[in-house]
Amino acid sequence: MISHWIEARKERLGLSMGTGATVDYGSASFTAPTVNLVPALDLLGDMLTRPTFPADEVAQLKRDTLAVIDRERDDADSLVQRVLPRLIDAHSPYAQRAGFGDPKVIAALTPADLAAAHAQWLRPDGAKIFVVSDRPLAELKPMIERTLGGWRVAGAAPALPGRQPPAPAQPQIVLIDRPGSAQATIGAGQAVPAADAGQQLLRDTANGALGGGFLGRINMNLREDKHWSYGANGNFDDRPLQSSYVVDTSVQSDKAGPAIAEIRREVSDFVTTRPMTQREFDLVRGGALRGMAGWFQSSGAVLGAMQENDRRGRPDDYFATLDARYAAMTPDALNAAIRAAIDPARWVWTVVGDAGQVRAQLDALGLPVRVVRAGEVVPRP
The missing domain is CATH 3.30.830.10 (Metalloenzyme, LuxS/M16 peptidase-like)
Structure with a gap:
């Protein structure tokens, strides 16, 4: 499985890697020994620009996510987080995304859906790179350019939502x-x-x-x-x-x-x-x-x-x-x-x-x- 190969590669290189997405932004990051910076950047570049979505791994991810949503029904804090944001401001995109998602939507997702979302939202235009290192920028920049300098995508970036006037519920x-x-x-x-x-x-x-x-x-x-x-x-x-x-x-x-x-x-x-x-x-x-x-x-x-x-x-x-x-x-x-x-x-x-x-x-x-x-x-x- 692809995820197993990535985990093995991370272990050999001494990497700690993470990805995340919110309503406002997506991120991918890693921490690596300086001596392994080049192969670490290569792995990050592969994940960002050439991802794959194997059907068996997508199916497992869907099962795991649906299991988490099932547990939300038995967790008081999760129930509060599902309801309270919608009462505070029904227009808020954070309220609409509260919880771990709609199980019907999760169950219907396909590898093609994920590939389309990646192509639409994960783009170099508008992306920013942040680095904390003991190495000078003149040394780091060519490494980053080698990995990500050729990243290109077609079409214009999708429009992001703007701040809407709040729509709070009446006190209740x-x-x-x-x-x-x-x-x-x-x-x-x-x-x-x-x-x-x-x-x-x-x-x-x-x-x-x-x-x-x-x-x-x-x-x-x-x-x-x-x-x-x-x-x-x-x-x-x-x-x-x-x-x-x-x-x-x-x-x-x-x-x-x-x-x-x-x-x-x-x-x-x-x-x-x-x-x-x-x-x-x-x-x-x-x-x-x-x-x-x-x-x-x-x-x-x-x-x-x-x-x-x-x-x-x-x-x-x-x-x-x-x-x-x-x-x-x-x-x-x-x-x-x-x-x-x-x-x-x-x-x-x-x-x-x-x-x-x-x-x-x-x-x-x-x-x-x-x-x-x-x-x-x-x-x-």
Whole structure:
């Protein structure tokens, strides 16, 4: 099998290789000893420009993917991730791609479909190459040109989707009924306005005191004070085509309703009557500054930072400017940034749990409650 040959080749060369694709971009990468750089590039070039899609391997991949989708019906976090993004913004391409796919589509895929998708989407025009190495560019560039310089494709690149106006659902709770669940898994959030790099840094830093860290108010409330959960987090999810703020946690079933009430109270207080304090400001800013020292201890971390800067349109020296950006922050600026982004009155909620145990708790919160079954969330082929 082709995949076995590739794995054997990687092992002989000491390679770690990976590929991936999201709504926004696709990537292929490898880490290799410098002495094996040329054969590593050759293998990467073969995979990018001359792939094959053997029928038996495609069939196995389809079986594996369908098995993963089957397991989604039994995994509370997967069920939340299928439903919540569509409630936050039905227009978002990330919502439309939530989960591991439509099993009917997966089951119908053929090797020809994959070859056509490769020809359409995996192209050199628009591609960028990022390298972290101890070798000079003058030495590396001819190696890369030798492997990829002749890569050509026919036709124009397909148009990519643009950012559409958000289409959020009305505030509500969608209860995914899973009888016998020992706990309730909660996800909630809202679409937020797009932000530039500076504004997003202010939001993320302010969120350290609300939901982004262990000492954040949401976690300290549900875990340390109430002992209802092993942990609760809230974070901004800033992507090229949509931004959102999302909270997630799991709590004991008899505390599903009270936990939602506590989250709503903490978030509402944070953006109104109890904003970030000076003590919280010192903790989150100080923690961010101290943490920077360990950010780039590996070549993979440097590579990731380069790619992130490119995807977000940030200058190459962005991370070198962060200490000055943090030094210029004030509590008022952080509070204003997060207050402008978050409005808990607009939030939508998804709960996975035993409806017999949690429905009455949710009804008491004053939001519409809609009940669905796990089989409705993850369809069958």
